[in-house]
Amino acid sequence: MTKTTSPKQKINASEIRFVAFAAAAAFITYLSMYAFRKPFTAATFDNLSLWGIDYKILLIISQLIGYTLSKYLGIKIISELDHKSRIKTLLILMASAWVMLLFFAIIPFPYNFPFLFLNGLPLGMIWGVVFSFIEGRRYTELLGAVMASSFILSSGIVKAVGRFFLDSLHVSEMWMPFFVGLSFVPILLLGIYMLHQLPPPDQQDIELRTERIPMNGKSRWEFFIQFAPGIILSIIVYVGLTIFRDLRDNFAVEFWKEIGFTNTPQLLILSEIPIALTVLAIIALMIMIKNNKIAFYSSFVIIFISGVILVATTLLFTMGVLNPIAWMVIAGFAMYLSYLIYNTVYFERWIAYFKVRSNIGFLMYISDAIGYLGSTSVLLFKNFSHIKISWVEVLKISAISTGTLMITISIFTFIYFRNLESRTLKKFNL
Secondary structure (H helix, E strand, C coil), X not given: CCCCCCCCCCCCHHHHHHHHHHHHHHHHHHHHHHHHHCHHHHCCCCCCEECCEEHHHHHHHHHHHHHHHHHHHHHHHCCXXXXXXXXXXXXXXXXXXXXXXXXXXXXXXXXXXXXHHHHHHHHCCHHHHHHCCCCCCCCHHHXXXXXXXXXXXXXXXXXXXXXXXXXXXXXXXXXXXXXHHHHHHHHHHHHHHHHHCCCCCCHHHHHHHCCECCCCHHHHHHHHHHHHHHHHHHHHHHHHHHHHHHHHHHCHHHHHHHHCCCCHHHHHHHCCHHHHHHHHHHHHHHHHCCCHHHHHHHHHHHHHHHHHHHHHHHHHHHCCCCCHHHHHHHHHHHHHHHHHHHHHHHHHHHHHHHCCCECHHHHHHHHHHHHHHHHHHHHHHHHHCXXXXXXXXXXXXXXXXXXXXXXXXXXXXXXXXXHHHHHHHHHCCC
């Protein structure tokens, strides 16, 4: 590990054009992915069940199992992905997911649910392929923030489009996901084409952020051994964030209905817009911190404060002090800010500060693999346990639990890395 010395930068017109183009490419591509993953959650599949399981829950679990398995596969596939194979890989993964939506529509109930498992299987690797185009650059936080804002906006947009197909075009619930995906194909292809035009990181990027290279099994194991406690502690918080994010995302329609709001398409979008804009602005500002050490440790402060906000606002909502819309927006902000800090700043600056020639795909796919396993387990428990609890209560419990983890573990992780840094400096007499 060496201290980062950052050459002075003057952003010229060509760099501004590059950032705008690259950000748009990542945003468009990843937003389009959600049109192949999330539209079915806009349906309710009322009066449909199988083996005593609500059919919508069964569909969500099926896709989530495929998506989770994809994350385990991605630990190897994404971390080893050669840059020359990225576009081909992206096209194959997206085409496979879309074909599975076609089979979901053609095969009659109740035999079509396995196709959502097969739909989730390729989609779990899309993030890693897309992010590999923008990581390791001096503007990665800004690019990642724009890409990450699609996490927040796309689900609401896609579900609103799904409701339009259902309510206005009277498409059946089984065919609706396929047609939503079809409507986004031109946008997806535009995004992929734009990604293909991006140049690789230049020498200044490499000096500032460390060269990003494919990682084989040996290098992945060496990285894990070097940072094992930090990886484990980080994953614990990430699991909580993933569970809360998935519950809030997949069952937003049910939440609003239980609260008494019926105008869900507008709520699904409008409640997410202020979150996306605020989170985007905060994370984008991280590029102003040139020193990797300061940026890395700033992540812990942001996660800690977000945890406090999440716990406090949930308690206020429970006591009736905060109305449901305000809570959904503020809790969503606290959750997404921390969730996207991991995706854009924390792992990026971790690699840059400790000067490890590697890639973010390895860290992210370990975290996602366990995070989505946790999310799947919570859904299974909710459905098969004898405890009857509303989705409003589930979200509140998840929010308080996640916030508590964020507060406590961010402190322990900060202490671990400070001790690791001290030992490293002492070892090399720095």
